Amino acid sequence: MAFVEKPLKILAALAIGLLLSGLTAAAVLSFFIDPNAYKPQIIALVKEKTGRELQLPGEIDWSVFPRLGISTGRIVLNNTRDFPDRPFATVEKSEIIVKWLPLLRRQVQVSRIALQGLHLNLIKNNQGLVNWADLMALNQAEAGKNVDLDEARQAPEKNADARTDFAVNDVRLTQASLDWDNRQSGKRIEVRDLELKAENVAFEQPSIINASFRMTRAGAQPLHSFRIASELTVNRYFDSFNLTGFELNYLREDKTATARSLAASLKAADMTYDRVGQSMKMTGVMLDSGELHVGAELSGETMIDHPAVRGSVAIPRFNLAEYLLQAGLALPAMQNAKALTAVELQLNLLATAEGITLEKIAGRVDDTQVKGFASFRNFARPETDFDLQLDTLDADRYLPPQLKKEKPMTTPGIALAAALSKLPAETLKELDIDGNLSLSQLKINDLTLQDVRLRITGKQGEITSTQAIGRFYQGAYDGSLSLSLHDDDGAPLLSLHENMDRVRIEPLLKDLKGKSSMTGIMKLSSQLQGQGRTAKELKSSLNGKMDFQFRDAAVKGFNLQKIIDDVKALNKESAVLAPGGNEQTVFSEISGTAKLSQGLIQNDDLVADSSRFRMDGKGSANLNTDGLDYQLVTRLKKNRAAPADAEQFHSTPVVIHIGGTFGKPVYSLDVSALLTEKNKAKLEKLLDKNKEKVDKLLDKLDKKLGPGAGDLLKKIF
Template sequence: MRIPIKRIVSIIALAMTLLIVAIITLPYFFNPNDFKPQIAEVVKEQTGRNLDLQGVLKFSFFPWLGISTGRIVFSNAPGFDEKPFASLEESIIKIKLLSLFTKKIETSGIVLKNLVLNLARNTQGVNNWDDLFRTDPTTTPSSSTPATASQTENDLLKTFAIGGINIENAQINWQNQQTGKQLVIKSINLDTGRLVINEPIAIDLSFVASNEAKLIESIQLTTALIINEKLDHFVLNSIELHSITEGGFADKALTTTGKAGLTLDLPSQSVKISGLQVESGDLKIAAELNGTHISEHALFEGPVSVASFNPAKVLHEWGITLPVMQDGLAFKKLAFNADLQASADSATLKNLSLSLDNSQMKGSIDITDFLQPAIGFNLAIDSIDVDRYLPPTDKKDKPLSSPASALAIAASSLPVETLKNLNFNGELSVQNLKISDLKMQAVHLKLNAKDGSINTQQSINHFYQGIYSGHLNIDTPGNQPALSLDETFEHVQIEPLLTDYQGKAKFSGIVTATAKLKGQGKNTDSIKSSLNGQLTFQCQNGVIKGFNLQKIIDSGKSLVEGTSMPNDHKNDQTLFSDLTGTATVKQGLIQNDDLVAKSSKLHVNGKGQANLNTEKLDYQLTAKLLETADTELKQFQNTPIVVHVGGTFDDPTFTIDMASILTEQNKAKIEKIIDKNKNKIDKLMNKLDKKIGPGASDFLKRLF
């Protein structure tokens, strides 16, 4: 028997009416607040913590089945602060009632207001949320297979439609008692569009973060998120980030913007970051990165570039004051690009290309273990003037130093603990280098530093028409560095070197020298006072400026023979064809006993000391005239002429022992000449004081 359609419709209408009436009248007979104790008891059994439902629970039934809460407080884990683990002032969730009849769950949205999370880690490294995620060993594992469970989850997700998530004025407090670090993220506001699988979900997030250093970051982020039904593939399109940084190192607020796209695929454990662009003032960074093994041992690879910018200006905006440089136009242009490979504790830059002002650098850098970094490098620079970036100096104040000694002094000035922790292994080559006003070409440096031992090998293939090579070792067995160096200079033109370095040159010639020295100390003075070792030196075709031995001999000849005094020589200098010697160094005192200088007319022997600590000279040179065709000087041949060298490295003095060139048979003749030429001799005496050294004229007068 067929039931009339009209009757069926009437039955359904009656049922719906009764259901609606029941829903409307249910709140009058059912009060959810009566069940607060039972709800708190269940939470206590499941978590071991207290749930305090302080606010009023409210139900709504039509057309949305919903619940709203007042203030809720969830207690902290045992052993942590008494302040709650979490609290919120209000929460709202509503489900469309009629959608339940279609086996779908459609919500109007989830609202959380004034949520506060207090996260902490104690001194033992225990987090205050660890207990919430412990599994119960008595729980029986599900008998369903992973494939079945996954399919069930996917089917369940398809039944959900969430109108959006709205979090208002939330705050997260993080305190790490192990490190003393603190982080506060407040004013968290999150708004999302309708949450639908495989469709873009608009996300608008903002918050303010601050740490114990009073660095404040205000962040705004927008993007569109796409999630697949398996919840294992995520796409973030059109990510836009806007950040304002205040406090910390910056004197004023810094604005940073960023754009990117991101694709995360969990099955393949891969992530792709495309079109990454970060800008802060003049600084612009771009990258394309691919990540693998993202769950464990994540590795990111891809090109990274920094567009040309003014680093001095950017650092100034960041509140970093640069020291005054010799060149006001230095450090004004920097650009960079490389292929990056980075993990959580290491990074490698390959195909590195960096330009700084007029210099170009290429090569690679490898950093392993960020906590205790081991750095490897292989770099080549075409040309660089280091002086441009150094503080202004007066050439007169610069002490002479070799490449190895300069490296030793620079390294020894660092704290011993820093030296012990250095871990470097690499090579650096510079085609054209200028430093301390010295010019050099084809410079090569090899550096190895590990376990408190630092070794360098350096060479300069073109060093003032000569060659330089050296080796330096620094060890840190105790509280101060111990160093040893071995250096060789071959065929170096000393005059242009000294002119560039100090602005003037009192010596010229072709120098070949070696140095093997050891010492210890934390600064220049302590190193110099501890130096011990050996030196050798040779100078060919040399000139000593400011001292004219030939002029002194000529003046003596005139006195002896009673002839007129010679006019000033055109050049106040002494020439020699060869100068050699060796020296020992003990506690910073250089002792040389075998100095030999030769010229066409003279043979000079010398011995004495040079004190590195006081920079004072104490030398005695003994010169003899060689037998030549010059008969006018025969009476002086084989007569020793003694010259005392004193003063300092920067200002040496030369004093002639006139008694060494005078004999008894000439004294009477000289006395007559002195009486006859008194005025002229007085003028000569004044000149001798100026040219030879103070006291020379008094010494001559005492002789006669």
Template sequence: MGKPLKIILSILAALALLIIVVISALFIFIDPNDFKPEIQAAVKDKIGRELTLEGDLKLSVFPWLGISTGKMTLSNAKGFQPKPFAEIEESDINVKLLPLLSKEIEVDRIVLKGLTVNLAKNKQGVNNWHDLTDTKPEPPAADSGAQDTQPTDEAQTLLSIGGITIENARVDWDNQKSGKHLEIKDVDLNTDKIVFDKPFSVNLALTVLNAQANLTESIKLTTDLTVNDKLDNFRLADVNLQTTTAGEKVPGKSLTAALTATDVLLNLAKQDLKISTLRVESGALKVAADITGTRIKDQPLFQGPVTVAQFNPVQVMKQLAITPPTMRDVNALTRLAMNFSLQATDDSADLQNLVIKLDDTTIKGSAGVNNFSQPAIAFNLTADAVDIDRYLAPEKETDKKSKPIASPAVTTAAAASLLPVETLRKLNANGELTLHKMKINNLNMQDIHLKLSAKNGIVTTQQNVNQFYQGSYSGNLNMDVRNSQPVLAVNEKINRVQVEPLLKDYKGEARMRGVVNASAQLKAQGNNKDEIKSSLNGQLSFLFKDSVILGFNLQKIIDNSKALIKGAPLPTDNKHDQTLFSEITGTAIVNNGVLSNNDLVAQSSKLRVNGKGNANLNTETLDYKINAMLLKSPDANTGQQAEKMTVAINVGGTFSKPSYTIDPSSLLTEKNKAKIEEKKQKLLDKLDKKLGPGASDLLKRIF
């Protein structure tokens, strides 16, 4: 056995010596730089681009077969700028020789230094790398009748790379079609040893410059990556992505964000994506999600639960250098959290099982957006209790008494008028909102239903309040914003609403009691509140039952006027003055913001009132003439109704401060009617005696 072993060892020694001799000969007799023309010609023939090898090529053979290069450039595509498509300062790649005998490719660390890539897209939308990625279809192979066979595991070549290092790389992106230009610089990439189907660490850092927006974004990524040999199945574990955006227009001039995920699975063959325990944090804002995606290349669909942890919106606004609004409640807008089930495509997003908690309000339902380029919004939401006044600007005590009463539809119209016409014209929305309780402008409402429909420049809202101060309210608003000046139509009705508590809540005081039924049909046009009021046209009607006007005593006004005429002392003031009416009715026509009411009727056991006049909504002034018929009490001796007396009253002033004055002539006429008639007749009789019969008839015709 000793002799054969010696023979084998001698053969191996001879082979080793032969290899050493061959390697030595390669270094002595072969210079890789001599093959530069052949290499450049091969690249030109294969891809049609010019390859320039400026630096020296250095060859290594054993135990690594490799090559190191100096500076190399690859020309740009035809029709683009003359600067190179890519250039590199130096590179180094080595493959181990002996594992090749067993079909194993073991590559040493690949090192690329000073890599620059210039990517571009022209105005026609053609990019400068399309010729490198387009592949020509191969002619079909002749049918040999044999079935295709897949290579066995033993026949497959195994590949491992000792790692990849890219230092100080740069990518320039020039999109002439959109006018966008980005520069990605300081790209550094380092990986561990790369073996298919085994995890290896990845560390990536880069900086993105956007000169147009004056923004700089720094990005750092660390993860453990696993790739299969077909390069269609990827797994990223312990993903950690950190970004910092800086610029003059960035709130606070700098904004940081972090994205982490425990596991990301991407299967390109099946077009599946799964992201587990995704976390996104930026300042106080924290979002958590678990997302799955299907058909991500053809028809992507992403879905999964999303949670936004409770945060302080006011604090976030301050962190973003946004001045928070001044609100009546200092604790308003300090707690916000939400969660929902997300379903999203490349052109839509649908939020189901939506729960929003804003301060003390809980909102539930669903919402969605379809067609991001021209968004169509849909929603169906329910809220338990909302105090909108908490979020409004602080109100002075004097503001309560001076603010005019506005219905929900009119308030909605005024709010909508603050939005640009173009925004309303593009609005495409359809949804419903239900509120169990709501407070706005100090008015309390229960069981509220709101509907919104907006499309093609037509905006329609419907409002119903089933419990509104022991009564109800219903109304709708139609806005046509297809032209430059919006046209509005309002139709409203209130039924059996208690006036006194409504006025106390809204204005802080009530000068009237009773139950009111009213309806209004109004139209207007304009781009702001003043234009809408001045163009207001339509009609309305009202009916007050069992009403009491506080601070106004019609009987006392008449008595004071009588006493003043007689020269008698005025009656003692009474702070609890009031006038009772069993019913007040009327209708009105509105023309260019002026309300004309010609059939005001009020009655009680002692009064009959008829009136007419105007209320100017633009100047908020009153101009009314009221005739009050005072019914005297029955005579105690005869039991018969005494003679009626009519008094004329002028109502002026403003909505918030009306004034009442008596027409003195009406009192004088009633008081002296009999005496005047008696004296007038005596005068006429004297004229007939002195001037002859018929003279009195001539005087009557003159006066």
């Protein structure tokens, strides 16, 4: 074996000698050649390639043994002439170290790449030009010259021998920062303490990535902190990426007196992206922030040609009000302190470049279950479609407490118009919506509505809706609304048609006002026009007409028939005034029409029919003040000689004035209208015989019809 060992020893000695000679030569070169002498050439090369000025005020140093390395001091890359006030990038120190021996095996193994004190100034000027546009254009031009990666993938065997493996043991970015200055909008964002550490960076191998930074708007609170950790695997063609154990932690800190900190974390078990297949997949996605927990499974397709991401999202029950408070978004006071304390949601989503679609929505807000779908297209000018079904909604719990006692007379159509009108003018003009909303039961302003259906469409400032209530106090309601806005400074114009049929007025008034001054079955139709942003403004501007009818009605607070009977009792020698009983006046029907002008209802054809009298009336009702000013003329019916005979009336009218408000009407009797010469003579004859009864009647009139009624009779007599 000696004849074999000797040549091997000679070859080994020769190789070691050549290696030592090379290292010695490199050491001699590094000692005698100063890399700083090449600064002008480096600066000229950067100028040639980028058109930008490079400054190298710091020292350049290099080493050969035991590792090949180069380090620099301060480096400054200037902006273009459009941004002369600050440099584009500065680096305080940089270093790169490469291992010698792997180079002999066609492997580039970098021990360390480090940048310290990197600072970027990103700017958008008043004309909308950004200070990196030229670099992006240069990069795209260079990318066009590169080898086609798809071609390279198709011939891996051919390229295997020429391939150079690349690996970096340690990549460090320390004390880095970034400023974003948008001079068009006046917004400035500062990124500070940017740190990046990557270990074992190599193709087809998992690399450990850790990064952190802080971000805030210049001179403002709050401060946003981010920390990112994951294992990243990239193939050598840069068209397949995998993140395993991804975790992003976020902390918002606000040092103002009323603010609270907010923490959140986003995790994903596995995230993959395949450029060739244009696919993406995210599994085990979980967002946690206080009481909020969001789980998701997502996948994407055609991610280059036409990106589409779909998946499922689940949010277990949590306290939304408390979470928003922690996030610094305090809700306004509501009538129910437990409002928005139990919220949960499940849905499927589809997101594309054109919009987002939410399907199979199944959620709960407090005691309300929600189902349906919604879509939002065209983010520049949003278009919204929805079809939502709710079981039971108590809207009162979400209204401000002060509104609990302020319940003006209104209709579903006017309330809807007022809600829409509160939106900013620009929002209304840009609103593009087409949707359906149905509720099994809705409670609002203490009114209970069942089987509620709303269809609403809107585009370019023209909004229309149709609304129906299948069970509205044992009756039904339907209406249509048209809202138009073409003047930026003016309030929306509305046109409203509404119909109510077989509505029980007593429970309706009880729920709305707390008590009812009337019973019966109501039928109402109206055609109205108005302008305003609130229910009050809309009501004060209303113009139009309406028809109304009340069947089997009773007006509470006075008994007209009993008053008439008491007066008639004076004609009888033995008459005794009937004791007080049911203080209401019954009508078989009340009907009429009305015209509206600036919120004032004028009615001149009121007819109220009873079994023993007929009442004709005219007057006004003010929707702005709820005030009433009516005069009712009542005539007693004569007994018919035969059922087929025409209705006959006594000549003496009973005139009643109605004042006060819808909630508190005040009735008074015009006694002077009763006193024809014939009646006056009869009464004078009876006064002496029935003084005690008359005094009792006058006292009763004072109590029931208001102070002064008895005095008026005394003056007349």
